[in-house]
Amino acid sequence: MKILGLVIVALVGSVLIYATVDFPPFADPESPASLHVSPRYIEKSLDETAVPNVVTAVLADYRSFDTMFETTVIFAAGVACFLLLRIPRRRPPGPRHFRHRLTGLTFRVKDGENGKEIFLPLREFEPVDSVWTPHDFIIEKVCRYMIPFIQLFGLYVIAHGHHSPGGGFQGGVILGAAIILLSVSHNLRTALKRMREKTGALCSALGVFIFAGTGALCLALGYNYLDYRALAALLPGGPIMARSHGMLLVEIGVGVAVMGTMVWIFKNLASLGRYDEGL
Amino acid sequence: MIWQLDLLILTLVVICGIGAIMVRDLLGAAILFGAYSFMMCLLWAIMGAVDVAFTEASVGAGVSTVFFVSAVYHTTRRTKD
Numbered sequence: 001m002k003i004l005g006l007v008i009v010a011l012v013g014s015v016l017i018y019a020t021v022d023f024p025p026f027a028d029p030e031s032p033a034s035l036h037v038s039p040r041y042i043e044k045s046l047d048e049t050a051v052p053n054v055v056t057a058v059l060a061d062y063r064s065f066d067t068m069f070e071t072t073v074i075f076a077a078g079v080a081c082f083l084l085l086r087i088p089r090r091r092p093p094g095p096r097h098f099r100h101r102l103t104g105l106t107f108r109v110k111d112g113e114n115g116k117e118i119f120l121p122l123r124e125f126e127p128v129d130s131v132w133t134p135h136d137f138i139i140e141k142v143c144r145y146m147i148p149f150i151q152l153f154g155l156y157v158i159a160h161g162h163h164s165p166g167g168g169f170q171g172g173v174i175l176g177a178a179i180i181l182l183s184v185s186h187n188l189r190t191a192l193k194r195m196r197e198k199t200g201a202l203c204s205a206l207g208v209f210i211f212a213g214t215g216a217l218c219l220a221l222g223y224n225y226l227d228y229r230a231l232a233a234l235l236p237g238g239p240i241m242a243r244s245h246g247m248l249l250v251e252i253g254v255g256v257a258v259m260g261t262m263v264w265i266f267k268n269l270a271s272l273g274r275y276d277e278g279l
Numbered sequence: 280m281i282w283q284l285d286l287l288i289l290t291l292v293v294i295c296g297i298g299a300i301m302v303r304d305l306l307g308a309a310i311l312f313g314a315y316s317f318m319m320c321l322l323w324a325i326m327g328a329v330d331v332a333f334t335e336a337s338v339g340a341g342v343s344t345v346f347f348v349s350a351v352y353h354t355t356r357r358t359k360d
Contacts, residue, residue, distance in 0.1 A: 026326075055330040157333075165329040173337040180345055262342055270349040278349070 049243040051162045059167065060247040064226045067250070068211050071257050078204045078261035085273035098125040129187060129277040143185035150178040158255040162244060168254025172207075175255065176262030188271055188278040191263075197275060200264035207257020214249045226250075285325060292318045305356050309347035316340040 024031030045057040059067050098107045101124055151174075158171030183191030215226040223230035228246025229239040237245070271278035295315035299308045316339030323332035 053330075165333045167330070170330075170333045170337045173334075173342055177337070177341055177345075180342070184345070266342075266345065266349065269346055270352070272353055278352075 048240065049247070050240050051244050051247060053162055053164065055165075056161050056167055056247065056251075060250050061228065061243055064215075064250060067254065068208075068215065068226070071208050071211055071254050074261050075204050075208050075257055078201070078264045081265045081268045082201070085268040087273040097128045099128045100125055127189070127277075139185050143181055147178045147182055150181065151175055154178065154255075154259075158251055159248070161251050162247065168251035169258055171251075172255035172258025173262060175259040176266075179259075179263045180266050183266065183270065183278075188267065188275070192267070192275065195263055197264070197267065200260045200267065203256050203260025204264055205257075205260075207253045207255070207260060210253030210256065211250050214246060214253065218246075285322075288318050288321050288325070292322065303358055305351045305354070305358060306348065309344055309351055312347065313340050313344035316343070 028034065041054055041058055041062065045054050045062075046052060049057045049061055051057040051061075095108050095110045098109055099105070100107065106128060107125070154171045154174035156171075157166035157174060158168055161167030161171070179191055179195050182194060214228075214231075217234075218227050218230040219225050221230035221233055226246075228243040230242070231246050231249075232239040232242035235242055235245045267275060267278070292315060295311050295318060299311040299315060302308050302311060316335055320332045320335040320340060323329075323335055
């Protein structure tokens with residue numbers, strides 16, 4: 001079976017390498033893509049949309065349908081992880097661990113008679129993970145002070161995507177990674193306090209809704225779907241600036257969706273869908 | 280584009296890719312995959328596709344490595360095959 005697999009992989013690989021011979025060379029000015037499509041965007045996009053970053057203009061305006069369905073795919077990935085992993089059941093029976101907040105001592109608490117859970121006062125004791133419980137002061141504090149700056153950078157990447165590399169996807173991932181860093185450096189419960197499961201899921205859906213809603217708003221104002229020139233009726237600056245503003249709206253939608261989905265997927269994966277303890 | 284740098288990074292991409300398949304330790308495979316993504320990010324940046332490089336760095340090297348590690352955390356680290 002292994003040999004058969006190897007043969008198939010080698011065959012497909014050789015066919016693919018053979019097919020690349022027909023490709024135009026790297027950066028060939030005579031290639032079809034460079035003849036009609038690229039010059040059109042490079043020459044006209046700044047005049048038409050007032051956005052210096054051509055990549056953002058193409059992704060969020062000229063090809064915004066693609067981007068909308070990419071966002072939908074990310075949302076669908078989040079929903080798929082949720083449906084596969086989420087367990088509504090409570091935690092499995094067994095001993096739990098608590099840490100005394102003042103002294104840092106860890107206690108192992110068994111269930112009481114008839115499997116009843118014994119609760120320690122949460123003001124003095126905090127629950128800790130049963131498998132692997134690092135409690136490192138330096139890591140916690142350093143991550144805690146880094147997270148606001150990471151989030152600020154994420155917001156900058158979203159808002160400045162028109163003028164520099166970046167945009168909704170990257171900024172959303174950075175914003176989500178900040179919450180994931182909180183979960184990795186502290187524990188899952190701390191991250192859950194900052195961003196609940198419902199918040200993540202809601203952000204995920206809300207982002208797609210913002211994107212599709214912007215398109216529907218354009219439709220309602222009498223233009224084509226996702227034709228941001230329609231927003232000139234609502235925003236100042238004329239139809240060209242309206243396209244730039246429409247892109248910003250859409251990027252915010254993408255950012256919110258990606259942030260929510262990344263945190264959602266991570267929490268489902270890290271806690272095996274139980275949302276009690278994890279990485 | 281400096282071809283020596285290009286060749287070096289391409290070699291590292293191939294080594295990381297093969298290593299991620301061959302290594303027995305799943306955590307090691309996840310980290311090698313992150314290194315692979317980072318090398319790809321450098322390649323995109325060399326080719327001038329800065330937006331793609333940014334996405335590769337944040338999604339490929341950042342978040343997906345965390346996903347892999349959190350998945351490995353719940354299983355055994357050794358592969359069977």
